[in-house]
Amino acid sequence: MDTSRRFKKGNESEVLIQTETNREVLKNAPVENIVTAAHRVAGRSVEPCLFGQGGTCCRNCNMGPCQIIDGVEQMIGVCGADASTVAARNFARIVAGGAASHMDHARGVVMAFLATAKGEAPYEIKDGIKLRQVAMSIGIDVAEKSKEDLAIEVGEKLMAEFGQQEGGLSFVKRAPKPRQELWKKLGIGPRGVDREITEIMHRTHMGVDQHYENLLFQAARTALADGWGASMIATELSDVMFGTPVPIRSRVDIGVLKEDEVNVTVHGHEPILAEALGMAARDPEILEECKKVGAKGINLAGVCCTGNEILMRKGFPIAGSFIQQEVVLATGAVEAMVVDVQCIMQNVSRVAEQFHTELITTSDKAKIPGATHISFDEHRALDIAKEILKRAIKKFPERGKHFVPVRSMDVxxxxxxxxxxxxxxxxxxxxxxxxxxxxxxxxxxxxxxxxxxxxxxxxxxxxxxxxxxxxxxxxxxxxxxxxxxxxxxxxxxxxxxxxxxxxxxxxxxxxxxxxxxxxxxxxxxxxxxxxxxxxxxxxxxxxxxxxxxxxxxxxxxxxxxxxxxxxxxxxxxxxxxxxxxxxxxxxxxxxxxxxxxxxxxxxxxxxxxxxxxxxxxxxxxxxxxxxxxxxxxxx
Ligand code: XCC
Ligand code: SF4
CATH class of the missing domain: 3.40.50.2030 (Rossmann fold)
Structure with a gap:
């Protein structure tokens, strides 16, 4: 619904806040004037650019930016690119951005997986059965190999596929045969995980690929390198390392925050940091620290996909989805928001500043002004997680007026x-x-x-x-x-x-x-x-x-x-x-x-x-x- 269009700048009464819980928290928040993305949507005086929205604004070279109008001859690009070329190029770059995120996420998982298999990280290979299944599915002989040796072999084989230049990806071979044949016929079987992204960036550079269908085939190849490559690698190895999910009860929504515990929200995507925080939260040393400040323990709650990762595998509650990330902090009841990568709005930093909340970035790929940066390294995962939790515990006595809604739902x-x-x-x-x-x-x-x-x-x-x-x-x-x-x-x-x-x-x-x-x-x-x-x-x-x-x-x-x-x-x-x-x-x-x-x-x-x-x-x-x-x- 395009309700956002009707808003005039500064007309607060027309800000449409999504979800009952968000409305309740923002109404009762201990600090006035909390500005969220909903307010910024309402406050924007210009409508979204139609060229941008329809994919026909090109700024791939400095003769532009060129705004293309389909069917109007004088409105093709300076280089002559028409609407189909520009839309296909932009679309391919969107796919590249999305796929790259999953590829880097997967790379992080494989690195942690290898460190774990070598005994260099505080995790373990939890699901030995799945490890064997995964190994067999990618043609690795499992006979008479220890769990660790097998894990190293699996991890190294998959890691090599990131930089691979020719040949196919192992997991692609899991797809139904006719599908694999179709991809082969179309010439879109991914050759390596990372290679396809580079090729999209090259082909969408000024003056390279100017046939929309050819561009869209490369977008498809890159997407396949994500779904049947990176994302599948991330899921499968995370399961082997942290446990394959089985049905588990928990709760979601902002009401999972607790009055008498140190609330630590973990936001972003990679399960590696969140798992370490989960381990550290039960550590006797940490629980002792909690006691000293009068807290009953650590309440670890997820935001966005990190939330889904630790909900699925460990039953930790989810405090909020993407549209709740700022509102979770607006309760004033969060001691620390720990983030890694993807979907973290820069504004969480401003909202955190209005409270005692410490925003902690942990990925060297993702820093935010105003946040404390603690670089995460899976080799020292538990120590770093404890350091983070200790900082959160220190904040607990500073929690001032706050409002935690009673809303949360069984899942x-x-x-x-x-x-x-x-x-x-x-x-x-x-x-x-x-x-x-x-x-x-x-x-x-x-x-x-x-x-x-x-x-x-x-x-x-x-x-x-x-x-x-x-x-x-x-x-x-x-x-x-x-x-x-x-x-x-x-x-x-x-x-x-x-x-x-x-x-x-x-x-x-x-x-x-x-x-x-x-x-x-x-x-x-x-x-x-x-x-x-x-x-x-x-x-x-x-x-x-x-x-x-x-x-x-x-x-x-x-x-x-x-x-x-x-x-x-x-x-x-x-x-x-x-x-x-x-x-x-x-x-x-x-x-x-x-x-x-x-x-x-x-x-x-x-x-x-x-x-x-x-x-x-x-x-x-x-x-x-x-x-x-x-x-x-x-x-
Ligand atoms: Fe991000 Fe994955 Fe989208 Fe949520 S759903 S807003 S991508 S956290 Ni993935
Ligand atoms: Fe304009 Fe062509 Fe340059 Fe794009 S590549 S900005 S359409 S001149």
Whole structure:
């Protein structure tokens, strides 16, 4: 909804704050004049630039910036670039930005994994079974190898794929055979994790690749290097190191902050720092320090995807999603916000300054003025985590007036692909067969993933409305990222919400005690959905390739470049994906037609654009119905 457009500068009464909890906190915050992104959206006197929004502003060289108007001859670029070239170039760079984030995240995970396997970091190889499965899936002989030796071999093999120049990525070989053949035929099999990004930056430089389709193929190749490469590496090795998620109860929303404990929020993405903080929070030395200041302990709560990582694996609560990061601090009850990388708004620093809260940056890649920087190194993870917590403990006596809302909601998270396999497949024979059977017999119509960010420019609770409609229509809903948190706030991640599901879905899930919406983790964990989809294909009865599955994805409030990279790897894997309310190629008719229609012929799945929840639901349900019809299972 474009409500943001109506706001005049400084008209505070028209600031639309999203979520009940955010409104409650900001109304009762102990400090007046807390400014959040919602206020800045309202206060902007200029509307978003239409060229930027539609993807037709080019500033790739200094003859520009050139604003292109599709179809107007005098409004092509100085170099002659037309709307399709500029939109495709910009789109490719968005994918590159998003994919690079996941690649660097994955690199960090592999480095910590190797340090762990060598006994140089305070973590352990928790899931030996998954380690063996991962090793075998990438062609490593597991016989007679110690857990540590095997882990070193796996870590080194995957690490080498970052800088690899030729050949394919190991995990790509997990995809259904016809899919791999299609990628080969199209020439878009990723050659190395990092190489594809460099090539996008090169090809989008002034005067290089000027064919939109060729550019979009490279964007697809880079996205695949993310989904079937970086993100999958991050998820799989994090599971091996920190434990594969199993169903776990916890709570989400700002009310998880505690009156009598030192509140430490951990915000960003990489699980490595958060896991160390989790370990340190239980350390006797730290608990002793807490006692000295009159606190009962450390309350570690997540924000954004770090939250999803430690919720899934350890059951730590989530204090807030992306649109709650400033508001969490506005309670005045947070001693420290510890951040690593991605999705951290610079303004958290200003809000922290209004309280006793210390903002601590930990990645040398991500510093913020006003924050304390403590460089994190996995080799000394526990010592650093303790140092951070001690600083937070020192702040506890300084906590002044504060307001913690009572709001928080029960959730059950931890639906890794292994868990789904096990829960829906039965205790004795884990398999996707029962899920496939229930899709074939129509109790479950299909599967829909709602992923990605929440966003200050979208004021409707899109995720929630879409999820409710889908489960009522017997569609199994999978969620990740901030979409998962925002849906969690409304109770849909709890088995009690099953009464909102349609009769078929309800019958299947009630029998196994699952909630109607399954939390599959953080944004890199979208790779779990790729594996689950592949398993459904392999199990049989639903076609030979992913594009045939009655499955669909959506990111209705996307904000970050990562969401676009994720969307593109789903599309290139054969899944129809719905984004909105805007999409950064609409300034070019040719590229729009290519992404929204022709990609369907190329990949079996394409992009779709929707604005309202009902439009999302219609496209998603139609996609599922069409797939059922094509499979001949629609009775
Ligand atoms: Fe960031 Fe991942 Fe988006 Fe949330 S969903 S706003 S990317 S934290 Ni990933
Ligand atoms: Fe303009 Fe072409 Fe330079 Fe882009 S590359 S800024 S379209 S002249």
């Amino acid at each position: 059950v998270a931890g639906f890794s692909h292994e868990t789904i396999n096990y829960m829906l497949g039965g205790r004795f024979r884990a398999s996707y067969k029962p899920l496939n059977d229930n899709i074939i017999n129509g109790r479950i119509r299909g599967v829909a993933a709602i992923v990605g960010c929440d966003n200050y420019r979208v004021t409707e609770e899109m995720h929630v409305e879409i999820a409710k409609e889908l489960i009522a229509n017997d569609v199994l809903v999978l969620v990740t990222g901030c979409a998962a948190t925002s849906i969690g706030r409304t109770g849909l991640l709890s088995p009690e919400a099953l009464d909102q599901a349609g009769p078929g879905l309800r019958e299947v899930l009630e029998a196994v005690g699952c909630p109607p919406v399954l939390h599959m983790g953080s944004c890199v964990d979208n790779s779990r959905i790729l594996i689950a989809a592949t398993e459904m294909v392999r199990t049989g009865g639903l076609g030979e390739d992913i594009y045939q599955l009655p499955a669909v994805g959506a990111a209705p409030q996307w904000m970050s470049e990562k969401a676009v990279a994720i969307g593109q790897y789903f599309v290139s894997s054969g899944v129809d994906v719905v984004f909105g309310p805007t999409f950064p190629i609409t300034g070019s008719k040719v590229v729009s037609d290519y992404c929204f229609n022709k990609m369907k012929d190329v990949y079996g799945g394409s992009w779709h654009l929707a604005k309202k929840p009902s439009e999302f639901v219609n496209i998603m349900v139609d996609t599922i119905n069409q797939a059922r019809k094509d499979l001949g299972i629609d009775k």
